[in-house]
Structures are given as C-alpha cells and as structure tokens.
Amino acid sequence: MIDAQRLEALRLLDAYPRRGLTIRRGEGMYLEDDRGRRFLDMMSNYGVSILGHNHPAIVEALTEQLRTLGSLHGSFAGEIRARAAAALLDRCGGGLGKVFFANSGSEANEAALKFAVLATGRKRFVAFRNGFHGKTLGALSATDGDAYRAPFEPLLWQFAFAPYGGAEGLEMIDDRTAGVIVEPIQGEGGVRIPPPFFLAGLAKACAVSGAVLILDEIQTGLGRTGRFLASSAEVPEPDIVTLGKGLAGGVPAGAVLLSERISRAIPRKIHTSTFGGNPLAAAGLLAVLSVLTDDFLQRIECRGRALAERLRAVASDEIVDIRGKGLMIGAEVRSERDAILRLLQRERVLAIPAGPGVVRFLPPYIVEEGQMEDAVRAFEAALAAIRRDREFSAAEGAGCAVS
Ligand code: PLP
Numbered sequence: 001m002i003d004a005q006r007l008e009a010l011r012l013l014d015a016y017p018r019r020g021l022t023i024r025r026g027e028g029m030y031l032e033d034d035r036g037r038r039f040l041d042m043m044s045n046y047g048v049s050i051l052g053h054n055h056p057a058i059v060e061a062l063t064e065q066l067r068t069l070g071s072l073h074g075s076f077a078g079e080i081r082a083r084a085a086a087a088l089l090d091r092c093g094g095g096l097g098k099v100f101f102a103n104s105g106s107e108a109n110e111a112a113l114k115f116a117v118l119a120t121g122r123k124r125f126v127a128f129r130n131g132f133h134g135k136t137l138g139a140l141s142a143t144d145g146d147a148y149r150a151p152f153e154p155l156l157w158q159f160a161f162a163p164y165g166g167a168e169g170l171e172m173i174d175d176r177t178a179g180v181i182v183e184p185i186q187g188e189g190g191v192r193i194p195p196p197f198f199l200a201g202l203a204k205a206c207a208v209s210g211a212v213l214i215l216d217e218i219q220t221g222l223g224r225t226g227r228f229l230a231s232s233a234e235v236p237e238p239d240i241v242t243l244g245k246g247l248a249g250g251v252p253a254g255a256v257l258l259s260e261r262i263s264r265a266i267p268r269k270i271h272t273s274t275f276g277g278n279p280l281a282a283a284g285l286l287a288v289l290s291v292l293t294d295d296f297l298q299r300i301e302c303r304g305r306a307l308a309e310r311l312r313a314v315a316s317d318e319i320v321d322i323r324g325k326g327l328m329i330g331a332e333v334r335s336e337r338d339a340i341l342r343l344l345q346r347e348r349v350l351a352i353p354a355g356p357g358v359v360r361f362l363p364p365y366i367v368e369e370g371q372m373e374d375a376v377r378a379f380e381a382a383l384a385a386i387r388r389d390r391e392f393s394a395a396e397g398a399g400c401a402v403s
Contacts, residue, residue, distance in 0.1 A: 004034070019345065026053025029364060029371050031350065039345070042363045042375050043352040047187070047219050050246035050288070052364035057287045058249035065283035072279050074101075074272060084282035087289050088243075088255065091228055095237045097260035101253065101277030105218035105244030106134025108254030109181070111271055112240050113138050113156075115258065116179030116212035119265040123157040126172045126180040126211075128164040130189030130355065133181060133216055142181045144189070165194035170205045177211040179240075184230035187219035190355025191323055191330025199234040206239070212262060218244040218254070219328070223292050223365060226301030226326035249284035300326050300365050303372070307361065310376040316383040320357070327365060330358040331379070335386045343385050347378035 004022040022034040029052050030038045044050055051058065065080065072078045085099045100115075102108045117123055125142060127133070133142040140148060141155035149155060157178075162169030164186055173180060180202055186192040199215070206213040213235065220230035221243045227233070229241060239262050244254040252275075258266075275281075304326040311322045311331055318340075321332040333340055337357050344351050344359075354360035361375065 001034070019350075021345070028052045028054070029367060038348065040349045040371055040374055040378075042361045042367075043350050044246065044362050044364045045250075046352060047224070047245040047362050048250055049364055050222060050224070051249065051291055052366045055249065055287075055291070055366075057291055058284055061283045061287035062249065062251065062280060065279050069279045071275075073274065074277055078279055078282070080279045080282040080286070081277045084285045084289075085277070087286060089257065091289055091292070092232075092241065092257055094229075094232060094235075095259055096241065096257040098258045098263035100256040100258070100271070101281065102244075102255065102273055103252050103275050103281075104134070104254045105216075105242065106136040106139040106254075107273070108218065108242040108244055108256050109133045109142065109214070109216060110136055110138040111256045112214045112216075112242050113142065113179065113181070114271055115240060115256065115262060115266055116214060117157075118267070118270070119212055119262045120178045120210060122176055122178035122211075124176050124178055125157060125159045126169055126177060127159050127161055128169065128182055128186070129161050130164055130186055130192065131161075131181070131183060132186070132188035133183075133218075164189070164192060165198050167201075170201055173202075173205040173209050173211055175209050177206075177209055179212040179214050180206055181214040181216055183216045183218075184220045185225065185325060185328060187328065187360070188354060190332070190358045191328060191360055192355075193323060193325060197234065199231050203235045203238070212239045214240045214242065216242050218242055219362075220325075222246055222288070223297045223300055224326055224328050224362070226297055226304060228292065228297060230325065246288065247285055248281040249288050251278075251281045251284040253281040253285065296365070303327060303365075303367055304329065306369070307363070307367075307372045307376070310372060311361075311379065314376065314380050314383065316380070316387070318383045318386055324361075327361075327363055327367070329361045330354050331361070332358050333383075335383070335390070339386060340379075340382050343382035344378050347381055349375050349378040351375075 023031045024034050025032050031041050032038050127142040129144050131144050133139045141159050160172050203213050215231045215238050217229050239259050241257040247253045308329050318333050318335045352360050
C-alpha cells in the first residue's frame with residue numbers, strides 16, 4: 001500500500017498545514033482514513049461538502065453528466081450551463097440578472113474586482129481588517145494580513161482597510177471608490193458577525209458614491225447561515241455577489257452574480273475562463289440547488305441554533321465566546337487553538353481554525369442531533385484535557401519554584 005503522507009511530503013509542494021491523516025473515502029457526515037477509522041466531519045472540507053460526502057443527488061448528476069458531456073467551452077452554448085445559470089439567479093433573486101462562472105472563490109473575487117473597475121472607471125477599493133478573499137493576486141490585494149501579503153507588496157490598485165463592523169469604512173467611500181468588498185460574516189478572520197445594518201450602510205454609501213458593493217458570500221452563501229445568501233436581509237438588491245466552495249457539489253467552481261446594470265459595463269472577451277461553467281460544475285450546481293429548498297434551509301437555522309446552544313452549555317473557563325449564524329459557528333478559546341483541534345481529531349472529530357483563537361465548526365447541512373452531541377462531547381473532552389495539562393504544568397512550575 002502506498003504511504004500517501006510520505007509520498008505527498010516528498011512530491012507535493014509543502015503548501016498546507018498537515019493534519020497527519022490519510023483520508024480514503026467519505027460517506028454522509030463521516031470521513032474514513034486508511035486505517036478504517038471514521039471521523040465526524042464538522043468542517044465540510046473547509047466549507048465545500050455542504051451536503052456531506054457522496055450525496056446521492058450529486059453522485060447521480062455528476063455521473064450522468066460525465067457520460068453525456070464532460071467539458072464545454074463558454075463559446076458554445078450548453079443546456080446544462082444555461083439551466084444552472086438561470087436556476088442560480090432565480091434562487092438568489094434580488095434583481096441579480098447575470099452570472100459569470102469561475103473555478104474557485106479567489107477567481108470569482110478576481111473577476112468581481114475587475115468588473116467593479118470596468119463599471120466605474122475607478123481603481124480604489126475599501127476592504128476590511130481580518131477580511132479574507134483569497135490568495136491570488138487580486139483577491140490577495142483585498143485580503144488583510146501581513147503573513148500572506150508582505151512578500152508580494154506592492155499589490156494591486158489601492159486598497160484601504162477599515163475596521164470590520166465600524167463606521168470608519170463608510171467614511172472611506174467616496175466618488176473615487178470603485179468598490180467595497182466585504183464578507184457578511186468574516187470566516188477565516190474568526191467567525192465575526194458585524195452589528196446590524198453594517199451591510200445596509202455600506203450598500204447605501206456605495207449607491208450614493210457610485211461604487212460597487214461586492215458581497216463575498218463564498219463561505220456564508222448557499223444556505224450556510226440559514227438563508228440562501230447571508231446578506232439578503234440587509235442588501236435586498238446587491239450589485240455583485242461572489243460564491244464558491246460547495247457551489248457545484250465539490251467540483252471546483254466559483255460564480256460572480258451581477259445586477260443587469262453592472263453587467264452592461266463588461267465588454268465581451270475581457271474576462272473569460274477555459275473551465276468556467278463547465279458541464280460537470282453546472283450539473284453539480286443544479287443538483288445542489290435541487291436540495292437547498294426553503295424547507296431545507298430552515299432546518300439549517302434550527303440545527304445551527306441547537307449546536308450553538310449546546311456549545312454554550314459547555315462549562316469551561318477555556319471558552320471566551322461562542323458565536324455564529326446557522327451552521328457557521330466559532331468557539332473563541334483562551335487556550336491554544338491548534339492543541340484543541342488536535343485533541344478533537346484524537347476524539348475523531350474534525351474542525352478547522354479561524355483567526356488566532358477560534359475553533360470553527362462548519363458541518364455539512366445534513367448533520368443530525370446525535371452527531372452534534374458527539375461533536376460537543378468531544379469538544380468538552382478536549383477542553384478538559386487542556387485544563388488538566390495546564391493544572392499539571394502549574395503544579396510542576398510551583399514545585400520547581402519551591403525546590
Ligand atoms: N472568500 C472567502 C470568504 C473565503 O472563505 C475563501 C476561502 O476560504 C475565499 C474567498 C477563497 O476561495 P478559494 O480558496 O476557493 O479560492
């Protein structure tokens with residue numbers, strides 16, 4: 001049997017933090033490793049596997065599509081792509097009239113930024129501290145954080161970073177601003193929820209100054225927070241929305257949704273993609289949309305509330321805050337975040353980091369009560385182990401001081 005971890009370490013660029021697990025297969029809420037151990041997936045592969053693993057609707061749609069037509073450039077019309085675009089726009093509503101298909105979240109944001117420049121003739125942007133929009137050059141220009149940016153400065157155009165959730169951002173928007181790019185809830189930045197009317201205020205300021213508001217719903221969209229788009233209550237008629245992650249059931253895909261007004265400013269050929277809107281992604285997208293009915297989204301909200309309540313009921317001094325919306329939940333902890341993630345993994349539960357001190361739970365939407373209980377029990381056990389460790393170290397330290 002191939003030792004995948006060893007071979008990857010040898011042959012893949014060492015670009016990712018490694019979890020020390022080789023995953024063989026997925027089924028529903030579980031991932032199975034090469035030793036046959038089952039792990040409860042409370043992170044949906046960083047938000048991608050929103051319907052769990054091997055969802056029958058997706059497996060069937062992709063298999064059928066691959067038998068029919070696996071690839072089709074955007075210069076040819078294709079029924080599956082046409083249906084996928086129409087269904088996605090229908091589902092989003094809000095006057096969004098056109099879609100551009102990309103292949104990832106970063107790519108969708110790249111395109112959105114270019115579209116804002118084309119629509120306004122301006123090149124200044126407002127983005128937010130702790131915001132994350134991807135690591136390709138354009139998306140990175142909008143992403144905060146020296147660790148990612150410093151080696152590549154100067155980055156593109158002019159991006160000014162405002163505190164997330166405050167009024168300062170509004171003051172930075174004027175008639176030289178091409179666009180404002182914002183996450184409705186910051187994901188990578190620590191599951192941060194802005195105060196009410198923050199997005200509405202940005203939308204208004206953009207409308208007044210002729211700037212384009214880009215709502216990055218790559219993590220929050222597609223029902224993650226219990227609504228199809230997390231921003232729709234505050235921004236009912238958006239300029240641009242970007243989507244990615246679970247958009248196509250695990251096939252790499254991203255999308256830029258544009259209002260008719262913005263779409264009229266984008267000339268043909270200026271931005272295209274060989275793979276964008278390929279039939280596999282389109283088939284995956286239609287399958288995802290067929291599952292994400294209004295009733296289904298309502299269940300996400302209920303499950304999210306139940307999970308957050310259970311996490312809040314954990315009595316531990318290690319917890320600073322439990323926050324989130326729908327099934328996007330962050331547990332801010334006093335102790336070392338990565339140690340907790342490792343301990344969770346030892347308990348066969350997979351979660352991911354968010355920001356410096358936050359453990360992030362992004363479970364597939366199919367998560368059941370019992371699985372949430374298992375996850376919370378594992379979290380409790382991880383915190384208890386951390387506490388025991390700390391008490392042990394403190395006792396040892398005291399011992400040293402005496403001797
Ligand atoms: N925008 C947000 C809000 C994200 O969370 C991410 C990825 O985590 C991205 C953009 C980048 O997406 P991708 O990794 O598919 O390029």
